[in-house]
Amino acid sequence: MVKVKNKKKNLAESTASKRDQQKKILNPFEVHINKEKQKVLGRKNKADHGLPGTSRAKAINKRKRTLLHEYKVKDKDNAFLDRRIGEKNAALSQEDKIMARFAAERMKAHKKQDIFNLNDDEVLTHRGQTLAEIEKFDDPKSDDDEFSDDENKTGKLDKKFVSEAHFGGGVLSKPDSQMSRRDLIDQLIAESKKRKAEKQKIREQTIDLTEKLDSEWKDLLPLVAASKKTAQDSEEKSKADDYDIAMRELKFEARGNPTDRLKSEEEIAKEEKEKLEALEANRLARMKGFTDDSDGQPKHKSADDLDDGFYMESIEEEPLAYGEDGMLKVEKKKSNESEDHDGSEDNKSSDEDSGVDDEGNALKQQNKHIGEHLSKNESTKIELEDEEKEEQEQRIQKLENRSNEDVEKMAKLMGWDVISITSKLQENDPYDNIPVLKISDDNDNNNDKVKVQSDSTPSRTIKLKEKNLSKIIEEEENDSLNETGSEKESSEEEDNLSDLKESESSSEDDSSNKKNVRFSNSVSEKKSVSDNVDSTQKPKSILKVKNNEDSGSCKLTDETRKLEIKADLMKRKEIMEKARQELPYTYKAPDTFEELQELLEDRLPDYQSVIVERIIKCNHPSLGEGNNEKLANLFAYLLQHLNDCALGETIEDLVKCFQIFDRLCPHLYDLAHMNPLNTKICIQEVIKEKHEEFERNKKRYPGLDTLIFLKLVSLLFPTSDFRHPVVTPCLVFMSQILTRCRVKSRSAISKGLFISTLVLEYTLLSKRFAPSVINFLRGVICMATAKPPVQIIKTIPPFKSTGEFINLLIPEKEQTSLNINPKETRLNINDLLQDELNDEFRVKALLVAVNLLSEFRNQLEELEAVYSIFEPIVKLLKMNTWKRYPTNIKEHIQKIHKDLEELKNKRLEYMVLAKKKPKALRLYEPRIEKVYDGKRHKPMSKEKAEREKLLHKYKREMKGAIREVRKDRAFLAKVQIKQQIKSDAERKRKVLEIFGEASVQQGELNKIKRKKAK
Amino acid sequence: MSGAAVSSIQKIPTKYLRQKAQEFLTSRKHANNLVDIIAQWDQQDSGISCILTLETIFLEVLKRGDMYQERTITLTIGEPSAESRYISWLRNCFEEVWAKILASIESCRSGVQLQALSTAIKLMAEEGKAPLEPTGDLEYYFPLHRLKHILMSLLSPEKDNVHLIARFQELANYLDALYFTWKCLPSLTPKRQPHEIYIKNLLELIDKLPLPKDAQGEATKNSELLCGPQQATGGFTWDQTSARRALNKTWACVMHWELTPQLHKQLLVVLLERVMPHLEKPVLLTDFLMDSLDADGPIGLLALQGVFLLVTQHNLEYPNIFTKLYSMFEPEIFHTKYKARLFYLSDLFLSSTHIPEALVAAFAKRLARLTLVAPAEDILIILLFIGNLLLRHPGLKRLIDHPQGGEVHAEDTSSAADPFLMEERDPLQSNALMSSLWEIRALQWHVLPSVATAARFIREPLPSVEYDMAAALERTGGHIFERELKNRVKEIMLTFERPTSMALPKGERLLQYWQLTSSH
Structure with a gap:
């Protein structure tokens, strides 16, 4: 505070004193007053008086500082700048200066580009050579033997001599040597001369010898040529013609134009991935649909609009988190966004990815990886049935029987396969498609097998891996089979045939009988094995589901489905082969x-x-x-x-x-x-036709021909779009069917469930809400609920609260012995056709409805009104006692019921309108009013006026500049003339001096003459 | 072959009939032709042609005045003259024909029925113009006895005569016919319970017959008369009071009947649309309407409209009317024909700005709940409706823009987080004001883009003018379908992952729940 005050005071004082000084200096004779013709009140005139003297002096001073200085150093090139640190700073002591310089040096060293270079920057030398150079141990004089060790070909003195003779080394290092320095040098010279002489001699000898040889060869030449020419001469000529022709042809043949480099497989895959990602992003944008146009970028941006820059962007920061396997969760999250349903699968696949990477690198890591799995799946292990254990142990036993050599060979054989597959896996993005998922499953299986085994040796894991990989290869083949011609696939076949067979022999006894099995057969057999394996794994996967509830069911069914598909593909492959040939x-x-x-x-x-x-x-x-x-x-x-x-x-x-x-x-x-346009038109026509058919009889479910097209739409068009010319009408259509058609028979219920499933499929990615489906499921569940005698349960049309159909789905008898896996319930094509109901269908339909419900629940979970949506169904489920159902089904349904109940506890927040950004005041251009300034302006266009103004300004500036230049020249001229005058005066003085001396001399001479004359 | 034969058989009698009629009309020598023609009536399926022939004959006869008979008191009880004997014979024939026509109105073939009806009307009109007997000092002659018979056959207790009544409706354009029909009706409505079909026919008839509000003035001059113009008298005058009285009398009888739900509904429709404005003491309907209110569905709704009319126009006090209306909003309404009426009515009820906000909020919230189960086209209506409610009652903004915001504090953990009570019957106690319209936010995720966009209105400031619901009320699901089909797009998007089978590359669900490519 005090300081500030002081400062202020000082400032004030200084200004005051300045003003005083100015006043003091003001000499009335130095002031020039500009006369004003008219006095205007209130106008401040800057230039009412001037101080010509002071201003001139100022200008001259300034020139002296600048122009004169320049003039003086004109034509003088060098200037010495002392840049030593602290040299001009008197405050630093000598030591401080040294310290500062040293520090700067170190800093400079650290600023070097190779900051990652851990090696020291200082290059260590030994006798002027870097250590690296010395360590090379290369012998520069290897190619030329004419020089001896002591002397290299450059003619420099050799090392020995230098070390002995230079820097007085000879005297110091060999104090006891007899020879003096002079002798030594003499000896050296003599030796070198001698050597040169020898060299000269040898060279002359060689030259002589060569000349001799040449001359002799020339003598022999005609003999040799004659013997060759006789027979082959003519032949050669004709042949040469052929050759010439061929050569010319080749010469003039169009050459391949240079093209872009062929892309490597990785690059292609990467591009593919990028393309897919872009498409996916595009799809997401379309899915959001309306959100885009509402809170997108502001449409117009004025140049000086500051407010619009204040556009808040919501940056979704994802917390950095690690999964249980140490993988970054970011990936998982990303996949969750796109594939909400099987997040866990992705998770799995991603960690499998890492696992497979490891495979390529080292088997040790592989083991470790499996170990991780072991710990992860420990709970599973306990639950495995005894039978399965035995079965698997047997299998492992078989594996063990194989010799170690065999294993190694296999490892080699598989080596490249492993690599190729790993590379493929790496290329795969988070949204993996089936192959990778398959791999992950297979790995799981293997891991389990290993786990069951009491001691897992590395060799065994190799075996398992091989088996695993062979499976993968099969799948890949299948894929390629579906996609491309058979040629490509055949090559792959050859590659893998051997190891397939071998792995087969390891797992199957009977396969050893048929060594020359056809590929397709062997594969199908293989398939059956894998099926077998999977059937044993089922209970395990159920337990897994308990671990991650949400995605469990879909994962499980995925697994089984995949296996089925696989088996199916195998069979198909055979047929396809045949078809292709026939x-x-x-x-x-x-x-x-x-x-x-x-x-x-x-x-x-x-x-x-x-x-x-x-x-x-x-x-x-x-x-x-x-x-x-x-x-x-x-x-x-x-x-x-x-x-x-x-x-x-x-x-x-x-x-x-x-x-x-x-x-x-x-x-x-x-x-x-x-032809997308044609597709759209065709499908639209078909849907329209089906819709018309439906409109004619609104109460009846349309036939399978309609349903199949609805499925086709989901295959061809992106169902997640906010609005799509084909998909949206289909959704309308399906909603109409579900809200209108009477549900009276088995086929009606099945078709309704079919459509519900389709709607689920349509809305899976976009998570949209379809009331009609929820209503339908509610009706189906209501049909399966035994009602209390008096109470009428309200239903929503097309379901009736009273009448003969309200108890359609209640099993007639106890069905507790029915063996249905609640998570794998699948309705049949039969159900779509038949009208009469049986109890098995009743249970299955209810299960499917409940499973669908649970999926919809997951889908709509984020909506605030989700409990209101499911509330009636929750009540229905609560009402039912499930006495007639098997216990596992009962538990399953009750679990889903509990899940639904939990929605009740969802915390709600009051709706608040998004705060509107306050509207910015409109910014107008400043309104400039013309002021009368007494000058007349020519009426002219704006541009021209602007130009005139600029020209005027330019002229004034030009004048000013010229004036300045003149003044400069005058100044310089003045300086020069002063110098001239000064030098003239000097010269005059000198001349006078000389004259004076000369006259004195003359005077003396005259004096002497006069003396002589005297 | 056979078709041609049939037509030839038919053709001959038609021709024959026509010829006979011609002969009959030209000279009285062929008077017996008439008997032949009448005899033809029942013989074969030439009913229509026979009716037509007789129609032409009697129209001509009436026009000529051949059946006209001065009512003179014959002093001599001697033999009547040949002329008068012919006339009385002719009149007997005429009566016989009338009886037959009335009988065939009740016949089974609708073609014959319709033809008979129109013949009867034409004959009646002609008779009105040229009465059979001197009309005396009657101001305006109208063959009432004929009309009564026609009406009786129309209101048959055995057959549903909707199409005939529709035909009869044409008569309502003639003021005199209309007037006398009204006059006839009280005598035709029995006090005690008639047959269901009779009630149905009667209601249909009343529905079809207009009763002009005040027809005395210009309507008399402008409209045509069925039996006019009549030279003798000053012309027809519409007597509003007597027509109204006739209606009231009729209705007084109708109100005492017991009704099936179907008829109850029809009766309410007729009552509301036709009868109500003309009743002398509509307040008397209160009991009837209150009873009807308790019924579910459309009956209750129609009764509610009646009650509303009473409340607004006849000073009836009925405080529970909003509760009643509130209870009508059930998911079932979307599948009835009266959906549009309900929305129209509730729009009317809630148009008052003096009703408590809690009440309106309850309506808004309940409707929002209903959107969660409603078909798309109804969601659109409801959204507009809720929008209008929010517009009219600025206090309801808190439903979409809570002043404090923050989390909802549930009173007890057992209930759902939403404080609104759907089951509560009293709208004022449903806690609607403590809630928010989360349902509409859920609708923003509706599968149909039109609904999703419509649900966006809560995110933007409300407009200054109310939404127009009229267009939305008429829309059906088919409209939405067509509009979506017509929706033009620049680019047709396709999926970008090639399927290898019918399974989607990702997110396949159908095959997860269905076994399709194998039979078991």
Whole structure:
């Protein structure tokens, strides 16, 4: 405080004193007063008086400091700058200066670019050479032997000599040597001369010898040439012609143009991944739909709008967290966003990823990894049934029987496979597709096996890995089989055939009998094994579900489904092979539906698939002009074909229909991608037609032909979009079906559940809410609930609260012995057809409804009103006693009931409107009013006026500059003339001096002359 | 072949009939033709042609005045003249034909029925113009006895005559016919319980017959008369009071009947739309309406509308009306035809700005709950409705913008977090004001984009003008479907992951619950 005060005081004083000084200096004679012609009140005139003298002096002083200085150092190039640290600072002592300089030096060293270089920067030297150079131990004079060790070819003195003779070394190091320094040097010179002479001599000798040899060879030459030429001469000539032709051809042949480098597999995969990610991001954006336009970026931004910069962006910070396996959870979260349902699967796959990476590196790590799993799945271990243990132990026993050599060989064989697969796994993004998931499962299986074993040796784990990998390879083959031609796959086959067989022999006894099994057979056998394995694993997976409740059920079913798919694929592969061979390779694109029917009629689904595939290939749009339309027609015909198939009335027909649908899906997908617009129109037409059909009879569930198209839509179009020209009408359609159709029979219930499942599938990613489905499930559950005698339970149409159908789904008898796995309940195609109910269907339908309900619950969990949505169902579930159901089903349902009850405790927050950003005041351009300044302005355009103004300004500046330059020159001229005058004066003085001396001399001379004359 | 044969058989009698009629009309020599033609009536399926022939004959006869008979007191009891004998014979024939026509109105074939009805009306009109007997000093002659018979056959207790009544409705354009119909009705309505079908027919008839509010003035001049113009008299005058009295009399009888739910509904509709404004003492309906109110569904709703009319126009006091209305909002309403009426009514009820906010809030909240189960088209209506409620009652803003915000403090842990009580019957005690419209926020995640966008209104400041619900009330699910189909987009998005089978590359659910590609 005090300080500040002082400072203020000082400041005030200084200004005051300055003012005083100014006043003091003001000499009235030095003041020039500018006369004002008119006095205007209130106007302050800056230039009412001037001080010409002072200002001139100021200017001159300034020039003296600048211009004069420059003039003086003109033509003088060097200037010495002392940049030593602290040199000019008198406050620093000598030691301080040294310290500061040293510190600066160190700093500089640390600032170097190679900060990661842990080695010392100081280069250690020994006798002028860096240590690195010395350690090379290279012998520079290896190629030329003419110089001896002592002397290198550069002619420099050798090391020995230098060490002895230079720097007086000779005297100091060898005090006892007899020879004096001079002698030594003489000796040296003599030696070198001698050596040179020898060298010269040898060189001359060689030259002589070569010349001699040459001359002799020339003599021999005609003899040799004659013997060769005789027979081959003519032949060679003709041959040469061929060669020439070939050569010229090659010469003028069009050469391959340089293209972009072929991308490596990794790069392709990476690009693929990026593309998928972009598409996924795009999809998410579309899913959000309306949120985009409402709180997106402000539309317009004014240049000087400060407020809009204050746009709050919500940055979702994800807490950095680690999963149980030490993987970053970020990935998991990301996958959760996209695939909410099987987050745990992803989790798993990600940690499997890491595991597989390890495989490639070292087996030790592999073991460790498995160890982790062991600890993780300990609870599972305990629960394993005894039988299963035995079974697995047997299997392991078989594995052990194999010799160690065999194992090593296998490891080698598999080596490259491991690597290739790891690379594939690495490429896979968080949203892995099936193959990777499969791998993870398989790994699990293996881990379990290992765990059961009492002591797991490394070799055994290798075996297991191999088996595992062979499975993976199979799957990959299957994939490739589906996607591309058979050629590619065959090569892979050859590669893996051996190890497949071997692994098979390890696990299966009987397979040793057939050594030359065909690949496909062996694979299918293999498949059965894996199936077997899985069936034993089932209880385990249920227990797992308990660990992570949410995704458990889907994971489990995924597993089984995958296995089924696998088995199915194997069978199919065989058929496909056959189909590929039997069918002709080219097909004409059908012009009418009848033509297509002729082609496809009575064919097996796989055959149909192959036919369609070939039609597409033969008529690819890149191959011809009209192919696009042809394929567009083909798409429409295929839809018709599907429709016709779905109209079948027997179960076999429908199973076949779904098989056909299953096989045709990829091709429909391809066709859709070739012509999206046509696809949209076709599907829209179909849906419209089906809807019209439905409108005619609103109370009846539409047939399978409608349902199958609804499924197709979910395959071809992204169902998560906020609004989509095909998907949205389908959703409307499905809601209508669910709200209107009467539920009276088994098929009606099944179809309703089918549609509910479809809606779930549609809304899975977008997590949207469909009241009609919840209502339907509520109705189904209500049908399965035994009502108290008096009370009428309210239902929502189409379900009735009274009447004969209200107890449709209550089992008639006790069904406690029914063996159904509540998590794997699947309804059958049969249920879609038949009308009469049986108790098994009743239980199954209820289970499916409850399972669906639980999925919807997870989906809608985040909504605030979620309990209100599920409240009626919770009450229904509470009412039921489940006496007629098996205990496991009862428990399952009660668990879901509990989950639903828990929603009640969800904390709610009052709704508050988002605070509006206060609207910024509108900013206007400053309004400038013209002031009358007495000057006349020419009327001119704005631009021109601006230009004039600039020109005027320029002129003034120019004048000012010229004036300054003149003044400068005058100043310089003055300086120069002063110098001139000064030097002239000097010269004059000197001349006078000389003259004076000369006259004195003359005077003396004259004096002498005069003396002489005297 | 057979078709041609049938037509030829039919054609001959038609031709024959026409010829006979022609002969009959040209000279009295062929008078017996008439008997032949009448005899034809029942013989074959040529009913319509026979009716038509007789219609032309009698229209002509009436026009000529051949059946006109001065009512003279014959002093001589001698033989009547040939002329008068012919006339009386003709009139007997005419009566016979009338009887047959009335009988065929009740016949089973609808074509014959309709033809008979129109013939009867035409004959009645012609008779009105040219009476059979001198009309005396009657101001305006109308063949009432004919009309009464027609009405009796229309209101048959055995058959549902909706189509005939619809035809009869054409008559209502003629003021005189309308007037006399009203006059006839009281005598046709029995005091004691009639048959159901009779009630139905009667209600249908009343529904179809308009009763002009004040027809005395210009309506008399402008509208046509069925039996006019009549030279003799000064013309027809509409007597509003007597028409109203007739209606009141009729209705007084109707009110005493017992009704099935179906008829109850119809009766309420007729009452509300036709009868109510003309009743002399509508307050007398209070008991009836109160009883009806207790019924569920549409009956209750219609009764509520009646009560509302009484409350607003006839000073009835009924404090529970809002509770009643509140209880009508049940999930079932979305599947009845009266949904639009309910929304219209509740919009009307709640249009007052003087009702307590807690009440309106309860309505808003209850409706919001209903959206969770409603079909899409109804959600759109409800959203508009809630929007209007929020607009009218600024205090309700707290439902979407709570002044304090923060978490809801549940009173006891057993109940759900939402303080609103759906089960509470009294809207004032449902705690609606303590709640928020979370349901609408849930709707923002509705599968249908139109609903999701409509539910967005709570995020933006409310508009200054109320939403127009009229268009939304008429929309059905089909509309939404069509609109979504028509929705134009620039780019058709496709999935980007190629499926290898019918399973989705990710997120497959169908195959998780369904076994489709194999039969077991």
